[in-house]
Amino acid sequence: MSAKTGSFTFGDKTIELPVKTGTIGPSVVDIGKLYAQAGMFTFDPGYTSTASCESEITYIDGDKGVLLYRGYPIEQIAERGDFLETCYLLLYGELPSAAQKKDFDHRITRHTMVHEQLASFLHGLRRDSHPMAVLVASVGALSAFYHDSTDISDRNQRMTASFRLIGKMPTLAAMAYKYSIGQPFVYPKNDLDYSSNFLRMCYAVPCEEFRINPVFARALDRIFILHADHEQNASTSTVRLAGSSGANPFACIAAGVACLWGPAHGGANEAALKMLMEIGTVENIPKFIARAKDKNDPFRLMGFGHRVYKNYDPRAKIMQRTCHEVLNELGDKDNPLLEVAIGLEKIALSDEYFIEKKLYPNVDFYSGITLRAMGFPVSMFTALFAVARTAGWIAQWKEMIEDPGQKIGRPRQLYTGPARRDYVPIERRA
Ligand code: ACO
Numbered sequence: 001m002s003a004k005t006g007s008f009t010f011g012d013k014t015i016e017l018p019v020k021t022g023t024i025g026p027s028v029v030d031i032g033k034l035y036a037q038a039g040m041f042t043f044d045p046g047y048t049s050t051a052s053c054e055s056e057i058t059y060i061d062g063d064k065g066v067l068l069y070r071g072y073p074i075e076q077i078a079e080r081g082d083f084l085e086t087c088y089l090l091l092y093g094e095l096p097s098a099a100q101k102k103d104f105d106h107r108i109t110r111h112t113m114v115h116e117q118l119a120s121f122l123h124g125l126r127r128d129s130h131p132m133a134v135l136v137a138s139v140g141a142l143s144a145f146y147h148d149s150t151d152i153s154d155r156n157q158r159m160t161a162s163f164r165l166i167g168k169m170p171t172l173a174a175m176a177y178k179y180s181i182g183q184p185f186v187y188p189k190n191d192l193d194y195s196s197n198f199l200r201m202c203y204a205v206p207c208e209e210f211r212i213n214p215v216f217a218r219a220l221d222r223i224f225i226l227h228a229d230h231e232q233n234a235s236t237s238t239v240r241l242a243g244s245s246g247a248n249p250f251a252c253i254a255a256g257v258a259c260l261w262g263p264a265h266g267g268a269n270e271a272a273l274k275m276l277m278e279i280g281t282v283e284n285i286p287k288f289i290a291r292a293k294d295k296n297d298p299f300r301l302m303g304f305g306h307r308v309y310k311n312y313d314p315r316a317k318i319m320q321r322t323c324h325e326v327l328n329e330l331g332d333k334d335n336p337l338l339e340v341a342i343g344l345e346k347i348a349l350s351d352e353y354f355i356e357k358k359l360y361p362n363v364d365f366y367s368g369i370t371l372r373a374m375g376f377p378v379s380m381f382t383a384l385f386a387v388a389r390t391a392g393w394i395a396q397w398k399e400m401i402e403d404p405g406q407k408i409g410r411p412r413q414l415y416t417g418p419a420r421r422d423y424v425p426i427e428r429r430a
Contacts (some may be wrong), residue, residue, distance in 0.1 A: 010038050041412045054238065054403070057090060057395055058231040065311035066200045069229060070094070075411060083194050083224040083388070087166050090229055090395035111167030112188035112197065115145040121406050122179055131383040132261040134176035140254035142168065150248035151399055161249040163395045169390045170194065173383045174201030178201070195221040198387070203375065215329040216374050221324045223366030223370070226315040226363060227385050229392025235259040235266070239393045240400050244409040249397055256393045259300060264383040272303030272377060281336070282343040293353045301348060305367030315363035323370040330373055337369050
């Protein structure tokens with residue numbers, strides 16, 4: 001990172017502020033001393049122009065539709081890598097050697113089981129609990145079970161907590177699912193790869209042999225890779241903010257899960273699928289396109305548009321291919337939802353409104369159809385996203401903790417409430 005300065009004039013005052021430049025992407029103005037020098041704060045409530053941290057993990061160029069994990073394009077990782085390799089890359093910064101990969105896979109799989117009392121903990125929740133409610137509760141509860149990995153000042157404990165979270169998240173998500181449908185929990189099987197093990201924990205029952213479909217396992221692994229990290233999105237920023245106070249990693253990741261649950265973030269694939277079902281047939285597409293363009297109609301094309309991508313989301317292309325692979329495997333090439341999705345995408349991409357506003361399909365556009373075809377209920381979609389994003393959350397949390405310049409996150413505000421006034425006794429109030 002190189003540094004320059006820039007001068008900024010506020011009224012009659014000119015001040016010098018450092019300008020920092022990263023490897024690629026926009027430079028930043030370091031406003032850390034702005035208040036001391038100019039007596040003013042900056043105002044950017046949705047953080048649209050604010051870099052909240054320095055990071056070496058993930059890079060997005062929204063205009064060009066580029067996503068890099070530690071410099072590697074997402075297309076190459078999704079095509080040639082696997083999810084645990086992606087976790088290693090995000091955590092350590094480099095692709096593992098064969099020996100490092102073997103060791104890492106072993107470490108993660110040694111942490112797939114959860115304390116048996118967590119099952120009793122889950123039994124205290126209502127059967128109809130949303131899987132995300134169960135995940136928020138159970139991930140937070142990990143800090144009550146694994147005291148030997150909550151000391152954030154100890155590097156070994158930080159690594160153990162990281163392995164535990166990556167290893168246990170699928171087990172907890174599968175338990176949430178099994179609990180909601182009244183089936184017994186299925187213990188992890190450590191000779192299976194990460195995604196096959198997750199499919200088995202979700203779909204196996206004790207009374208039958210379970211056969212893993214390798215096409216589904218590969219598709220799920222790719223979905224996990226695509227969702228593993230996305231720089232400083234809302235849930236990742238939540239994890240960093242929670243962690244900045246020194247909270248333990250399990251509590252921080254539980255905060256990330258809670259943030260991800262919102263429909264504007266992790267819940268969008270569910271909304272996209274519901275919209276495709278509502279459109280129903282290709283003939284109805286023009287009606288919905290017209291609604292999306294109507295300023296007086298709140299309807300939006302779900303799975304379209306992105307705060308950062310003003311080009312085709314690179315993940316959406318891979319997701320579309322994965323969707324075809326899963327439907328082909330099921331012999332469901334003519335799936336009506338896929339027909340609607342393809343038709344909608346084609347019309348929207350050639351429509352002036354969408355071109356001008358740079359609205360392209362995002363990763364959620366095809367992921368709902370794919371997950372549904374693989375048998376996951378809509379309520380599990382965000383839980384699957386949480387399993388994948390745990391890799392990014394933990395890598396970002398670790399990077400923050402290990403940053404010597406790290407401080408507690410404490411934004412300021414533009415106060416618009418009443419100015420100072422005196423207390424009025426109740427009998428004198430109007
Ligand atoms: N359909 C129709 N019009 C849209 C859409 C859409 N999906 N998205 C944005 N627009 C229009 C807006 O009406 C606005 O029009 P205007 O300039 O005439 O007022 C313009 O495009 C800009 O929209 P903003 O909401 O200001 O853009 P922003 O970058 O803040 O929003 C967002 C991005 C929230 C993702 C938005 O595109 C959207 O609501 N999309 C649908 C929901 C969705 O798919 N979310 C998933 C995001 S991916 C993820 O989080 C994993």
